Amino acid sequence: MSTAHAIENLRAALACLPGVGPKSAQRMAYYLIERDRQGARAIASALNHALDSIQHCRRCNNLSETELCTLCSSASRKHSQLCIVETPADLEAIEQTGSYKGCYFVLMGTISPLDGIGPDNLGIDRLLEVLDEFEIEEIILATNLTVEGETTAEYLTDLLTGKDTIKDIKLTRIARGVPVGGELEYIDRNTVARAIDERRKV
Amino acid sequence: MSTAHAIENLRAALACLPGVGPKSAQRMAYYLIERDRQGARAIASALNHALDSIQHCRRCNNLSETELCTLCSSASRKHSQLCIVETPADLEAIEQTGSYKGCYFVLMGTISPLDGIGPDNLGIDRLLEVLDEFEIEEIILATNLTVEGETTAEYLTDLLTGKDTIKDIKLTRIARGVPVGGELEYIDRNTVARAIDERRKV
Missing domain, CATH: 3.40.1360.10 (Dna Topoisomerase Vi A Subunit; Chain: A, domain 2)
Known part of the structure; x- marks a missing residue:
């Protein structure tokens, strides 16, 4: 193998991202190591921080850093x-x-x-x-x-x-x-049918 | 802001990847935290490991974990x-x-x-x-x-x-x-011209 093992590892790890195939993962790995080491450190630390701090809000089940998220604890x-x-x-x-x-x-x-x-x-x-x-x-x-x-x-x-x-x-x-x-001419038939069925009084 | 700060941070960090815009970064952030925490840890540790270990090969200037990469140190x-x-x-x-x-x-x-x-x-x-x-x-x-x-x-x-x-x-x-x-019919003119100029004796 001609590529450094650490790069190979990073490429495999990045390929688990949604929408990222082996070629994009390789491009990302080289880019991060060669061009944007600061960005790479930022990703690593943001990931670790998020993994350590994110839980589900007790009320709305959304991702939150606190037991009750900002929305659920807002009085407004x-x-x-x-x-x-x-x-x-x-x-x-x-x-x-x-x-x-x-x-x-x-x-x-x-x-x-x-x-x-x-x-x-x-x-x-x-x-x-x-x-x-x-x-x-x-x-x-x-x-x-x-x-x-x-x-x-x-x-x-x-x-x-x-x-x-x-x-x-x-x-x-x-x-x-x-x-x-939207223009009716270009909208799919189901949507138009729905729009007519569920018409509202003006 | 309704999103947890740590997620916002992660999204911003991921948006520095080549070919990744704000929407993809958001999708990646949610995916990693919600669906693939193990993958997320793997990316963070692969990044840190690569950043710490990758340098340039003294001879070929390629990325390498050692002073001389495997290719340059190979006797074959x-x-x-x-x-x-x-x-x-x-x-x-x-x-x-x-x-x-x-x-x-x-x-x-x-x-x-x-x-x-x-x-x-x-x-x-x-x-x-x-x-x-x-x-x-x-x-x-x-x-x-x-x-x-x-x-x-x-x-x-x-x-x-x-x-x-x-x-x-x-x-x-x-x-x-x-x-x-390749078929000549579908190849751009410059390439065909080059192919004729630089023809080789068979």
Whole structure:
């Protein structure tokens, strides 16, 4: 082998990143060692720090450095509204709109039988505890509009409407329709059909 | 900010990787912390290990864990042949063919005025020392066939042919032409022109 063992090792480790194949991993390894040693140290220390400090928020199940995350411990959020999302990135996408002021629950995944992920692998027990513990008035199902996301939303709808304790909670789903700026001509048929079926009174 | 500080930090650190933008960095950060903590530890420790152990080989300037890399210290290589390449990845590409048995010199870059890289930023002093120190019979210029690579090859040709001490050294350039499996119809005009100009006797 002509490559140094440490580089070979680094290349193999980087190849576990999502979306990074062997060629990109090699490029990254050489780049970090040859061009950006400071950046490389920063990645290593950020990784170790995150691994040591990140846990799940006791209430919303999101990644957090504290037992209760900043959102859940904020007095300015509406604690009676609970928006259920799949991942921290989805939460982030909603936060960036600035239009939602309630709280969240992060499932950390979706029901996906093909990947072996069933309801038991999601934080659903935790969710039920949260619903018992806090006074929730509305649950917004904000899982993605993919097959897995829809399945998860349907599963949650069945589960939650079946519970006596939470029958007074309003259960909603994010709107489906034509995206802002979208032209009907170029939007897929299913979306257009949905947009017509779920039309709103103006 | 709704995201944990440690995750934000990690995302910023990962965004310095080549070809990784803010969205990919975020995806990587969440993936590592949520799905592959073992992989994350492996990356951190491989990075630290590589940073601590990797230096430049005293002879070929390639990345190496030892003062003299495995290729340069191997008795089975032809030490009188020196192939000059731009990067460790190029060296690797030649090694993978298995058809070259000589030694290398890695410039760790090319002359690229637009990026502010001149001859002084490449390991050319080191190269001249190597030529003085070892008995070299042939130098193969294997920089890429890009504008920068060609400029570097021309610069090296001028420099080396001007030196008295190395006037007996055979200086060659890797062949330009139609790639194996290539069809003339689909190859760019410059390459076809080169392939005809530089035709070989069969």
